[in-house]
Amino acid sequence: MDSDLLLVIVVATALAFDFTNGFHDTANVVATSISTRAMAPRIAVAYAAVLNFAGAFISLEVAATVAEDVVDSGAITSNTVIFAGLIGAISWNLATWYYGLPSSSSHALIGGIVGATLAAVGTEGVLADGIAAKVLIPAVIAPIVAFLVGAIAIVCAYRIVGRMRPGPVNRGYRLGQILSGGMLALAHGTNDAQKTMGVITLALVINGTLATGSDPPLWVIISAASAIALGTYGGGWRIIRTMGTRIIKMDAAQGFSAQGAGAAVILASSHYGFPLSTTQVISGGVMGAGAGKRVSAVRWGVAGNIVGAWLLTFPAAAAAGAATYGVTRIFGTGALGPVVVSAVALGLVAAAFVRRARHGAPVAVG
Amino acid sequence: MTPLLASVVDWEALLDTVIAAAVAGVGVTVVFSFAILGAAFFGDARREGRGAAAVGAVMLMVLGLGGTLAAIAGGILVMTS
Numbered sequence: 001m002d003s004d005l006l007l008v009i010v011v012a013t014a015l016a017f018d019f020t021n022g023f024h025d026t027a028n029v030v031a032t033s034i035s036t037r038a039m040a041p042r043i044a045v046a047y048a049a050v051l052n053f054a055g056a057f058i059s060l061e062v063a064a065t066v067a068e069d070v071v072d073s074g075a076i077t078s079n080t081v082i083f084a085g086l087i088g089a090i091s092w093n094l095a096t097w098y099y100g101l102p103s104s105s106s107h108a109l110i111g112g113i114v115g116a117t118l119a120a121v122g123t124e125g126v127l128a129d130g131i132a133a134k135v136l137i138p139a140v141i142a143p144i145v146a147f148l149v150g151a152i153a154i155v156c157a158y159r160i161v162g163r164m165r166p167g168p169v170n171r172g173y174r175l176g177q178i179l180s181g182g183m184l185a186l187a188h189g190t191n192d193a194q195k196t197m198g199v200i201t202l203a204l205v206i207n208g209t210l211a212t213g214s215d216p217p218l219w220v221i222i223s224a225a226s227a228i229a230l231g232t233y234g235g236g237w238r239i240i241r242t243m244g245t246r247i248i249k250m251d252a253a254q255g256f257s258a259q260g261a262g263a264a265v266i267l268a269s270s271h272y273g274f275p276l277s278t279t280q281v282i283s284g285g286v287m288g289a290g291a292g293k294r295v296s297a298v299r300w301g302v303a304g305n306i307v308g309a310w311l312l313t314f315p316a317a318a319a320a321g322a323a324t325y326g327v328t329r330i331f332g333t334g335a336l337g338p339v340v341v342s343a344v345a346l347g348l349v350a351a352a353f354v355r356r357a358r359h360g361a362p363v364a365v366g
Numbered sequence: 367m368t369p370l371l372a373s374v375v376d377w378e379a380l381l382d383t384v385i386a387a388a389v390a391g392v393g394v395t396v397v398f399s400f401a402i403l404g405a406a407f408f409g410d411a412r413r414e415g416r417g418a419a420a421v422g423a424v425m426l427m428v429l430g431l432g433g434t435l436a437a438i439a440g441g442i443l444v445m446t447s
Contacts, residue, residue, distance in 0.1 A: 059446070141380065146387075161399050164403065173402065179438060183438060264386070268382075274380075
């Protein structure tokens with residue numbers, strides 16, 4: 001009974017994380033389309049939400065990686081560990097959102113789970129080979145590939161249409177962004193919703209509800225798809241208000257190239273089961289499309305912030321996950337600890353939202 | 367690169383990912399750019415009364431658009447297979 005209650009709390013927390021993931025990443029998915037005026041903000045956000053939902057049904061490779069290659073489900077005896085990892089990831093996501101810092105929801109999730117596992121069972125519970133092979137190395141390579149693809153694509157595009165009148169060319173690429181933006185939203189849904197599916201599947205395996213190596217059940221796929229889509233839609237309304245001032249100015253061809261590069265890298269990686277940071281891949285594509293036109297067009301300070309956040313996210317979320325596990329253990333090994341922590345977390349989140357609504361962001365986004 | 371890293375990372379899958387992403391990302395932009403080139407040429411050719419050039423431009427536009435849509439459909443099919 002206690003373990004079933006704990007499972008319900010973990011599933012609800014995982015879906016809450018998925019919501020924050022969509023909420024946090026909406027800007028990445030729709031910013032280029034809105035910036036180039038390819039789509040009206042409201043339509044772009046709704047379109048991204050629908051395609052995030054659809055993308056979650058495309059593949060299960062990333063879910064399998066998260067469920068099987070990050071931590072050893074056999075060594076974890078209680079879902080308190082998964083709960084603590086999720087709270088660590090949500091804490092980091094909300095803290096970076098509150099302070100306007102760029103960060104990766106994916107690295108926060110995996111970092112949180114790893115930190116809580118280290119605190120609970122030590123290094124034997126962590127599959128270091130799997131993390132290195134499926135998470136860390138692709139995390140380094142993917143944004144670089146997106147940068148290069150975006151840069152090469154925009155150079156090719158300018159070579160092909162460079163002598164034409166800008167009016168028809170811009171209109172053409174704006175229309176093209178409906179396709180490339182859609183593919184990017186689809187790719188985002190595919191890679192990011194699967195991470196939550198993987199975590200819920202891991203919790204079901206630890207609870208004994210599913211056998212090790214099982215695919216996520218349909219209800220897990222539908223609920224994860226719905227949570228990320230709702231988060232995308234909810235997050236969109238915030239960025240609509242600030243979109244005019246915080247976006248790097250780019251032309252429609254650059255927007256198309258950046259979205260195409262991001263979508264191609266994320267979809268290819270999802271096919272091979274690499275759980276990427278979609279934030280960093282999309283940022284890489286945008287910077288590549290900017291640098292392909294003129295190297296000085298890229299705000300390298302912002303790029304530096306993104307690299308800094310990349311380095312900080314994994315250890316910070318791991319520390320938060322480990323600390324959360326320590327707090328829950330004060331209340332024993334049952335469901336009481338997660339119930340208390342959930343109540344406190346909800347109170348803190350509500351306070352942060354109220355404060356943010358009253359005072360705005362404490363620091364400017366780069 | 368340490369021997370340990372070399373042994374645990376599936377470099378073949380990683381290389382396949384990089385190649386697929388590069389071909390798809392650059393390829394779709396190039397093909398779609400030809401569609402735009404065709405559309406822009408068509409407008410100019412029609413205004414200047416060059417019928418044959420207009421037909422060629424339309425063909426380029428249709429091929430470019432078809433290639434773009436085929437690449438997107440192919441990508442989704444590969445993902446779902």
